[in-house]
Amino acid sequence: MTNDPNYTFIKTDKKLIKLSFDDILLIKGLGNYVEIFVRDNKKYIYYKSLKDLIDKLPNEFMRVHNSYIINLKRVDYIEDNHLIIADHKISIAKSYRECLINRIDKLLL
Template sequence: MMTCLIIDDEPLAIELLEDFVSKVPFLKLIKSCSNALEAVEQIGLHKIDLIFTDIEMPEFTGVEFVRSLSQKPLIIFTTAYSHYAVEGFNLNAIDYLVKPIPFHRFIKAANKAYDIFNLKAEKQTSTKTPLQKIDFIFVKSEYENIKLNLDTIIYIEGLKDYIKIYNNKSKPILTLNSLKAFEEKLPQNFIRVHRSFIVSLNHIDSVQRNRIVIDKIRIPIGQNYKDEFIKRIGG
């Protein structure tokens, strides 16, 4: 959903744009303003993603208004004068709509703005600081939830409806779970090597043909898992 403002000193122009905005599901109108100064106040009160602004307005034109903004929302100019188009695009406006504005041109401009809005949102998401790495899980065993540091897990064995977790800090932990469900909780340094085994790459001592050696324990490598395992260890 994009929040938007309408700025125009003509009531009929505002009425038309309000009608257009109401027909577009991804637009939410915050306010219609009759002048740019009123719009400045709204920008201070609300997060505005998109502005539809006329250019020819008394006291403070749409161009002057856009130039005055330190943080610019997406801008679509609306005006009766086509000769302002070049100046509008020089201000990185998304589009330039000449009055009287037909709905098909309005929706085309709105869709263009929405595409840019979504691209910016995706970029911001991808550049955010990643969440703190989770280095432990809780495992239910009998009547308690046991906190288990992931770096202590050596391998996991599937036993029908149960799994057995072998670690280097305590005796093996037996819990009611499937190997597949438990695998989905584990980070990338764990890999399924057999229908009954998941191993920690960090604890592998050696690989001998079709088996893995971890602290003198030999774990088979299933044929269906062998190619992916070899790829992961760089073999």
């Protein structure tokens, strides 16, 4: 899978929008929809569940809560049970914490 592009397209507001995976900060679940937060304080509503989305995203994306998928490349810091990405503070759910810590351990210098 080395030829995978580093972008995708989503359909929102009757438009197909090209999104670079690097620009995605986090994805928040809203039932059958998700809110995709990107750089420059933009966000898009997309008709897809978090469960369907996580399987299609590259490895740097990780579920940290029932309602959130985050881009590990965009995490500013982790404090207690929260991740900070830009001006978003996201709770880390107990069920996802160990997996997150294991991923971060591999990235430590």
